Amino acid sequence: MARYYVNENAQSGGEHEVHRGDCSWLPKRENRIYLGDFSSCHPAISAARAHFLNVDGCAHCCPACHTK
Incomplete structure (x- = not known):
């Protein structure tokens, strides 16, 4: 199990990135x-x-869920 977070600030493409706690x-x-x-x-x-x-x-900590 890992802790996950989402960035409140959108990337330049408008998406909010999900990160593992150790990213x-x-x-x-x-x-x-x-x-x-x-x-x-x-x-x-x-x-x-x-x-x-x-x-x-x-793309670094969640490559299986990176689509853009």
């Missing part, structure tokens, strides 16, 4: 929302969609 690209505490502890990025992406419509996985 080097994890946003600052004030710019992220804790999503929960999950066994993979897929349920974290679903949880992030409760906050934002346009979400994507981080």
